[in-house]
Amino acid sequence: MRLGVLGCGTIAAAVVRGLAGKGHQITVSERSASHSAALATAFEDVAVADNQAVVDASDVVFLGLMAESAAAILSGLAFRADQQVVSFMAGADLEQVSHWVAPARAAAVMMPFPGIARGGSPVMVLGDTALLARIFEPDNRIFALRDGSELKAYLSAQAVLSPAARLVGDAADWLGQRVSDPAQGEAFLRMLVSSSLQASGCTELIDALNTPGGYNQRLRLYMEAAGIRESLAKGLSKLEG
Secondary structure, eight states: EEEOOOOOOOHHHHHHHHTTTSSSSEESSSSSSHHHHHHHHHHHTEEEOOOHHHHHTTTTTEESSSSHHHHHHHHTTOOTTEEEEEOOTTTTTHHHHHHHHSEEEEEEEEEEEEEGGOOOOOEEEEEOHHHHHHHHTTEEEEEEEHHHHHHHHHHHHHGGHHHHHHHHHHHHHHTTTTTSOOHHHHHHHHHHHHHHHHOOOOOHHHHTTTTTHHHHHHHHHHHTTTHHHHHHHHHHHHHOO
């Protein structure tokens, strides 16, 4: 496919890395020049161009722009009626994007994560999930969302990733002060958590780790008594607004 990317920040660059080498023709904008130059150097199927040239060269255009600057940038570009546009912008709904890119079709809002560069990443999609599945699956998994309110709920819930990483990182720091190889300790914890959650549902995993008096049960009960579950629920509700 002929794919274009307007804006080339960290997430957009990860998307390009995940798509490169799979038979697509990819054109990225000159914005974030260091990222776009690195991509063009690394991959033969990635070219760099100005914004209008990106649009002209593409059948599907990904918007990796900041929502607050998107209207000004997109208003100066000429889209075609046969194009499909996919937005990475959480702050703009499909109706807004449709207005900005007319006469092109605003196909979907897509929320990728940095792991899409390597594959095996979840991708939240509101809109044309079939189009995104053709482009990103089976290397990644598309999670179809019903409407804007569901997208907002998912966006709020996915924020658990940062505090989860903080917990694992703090446990790794604690372990690192007590073992001969701190880096190995962190690698162990990261692998333990990621592989366990990948292999089992949360409820099932908690049950499996609920041995009376066991290390996992004792730490979980201590943290629950300290209010971690209530704090999480309150934080998520504040994000959802």
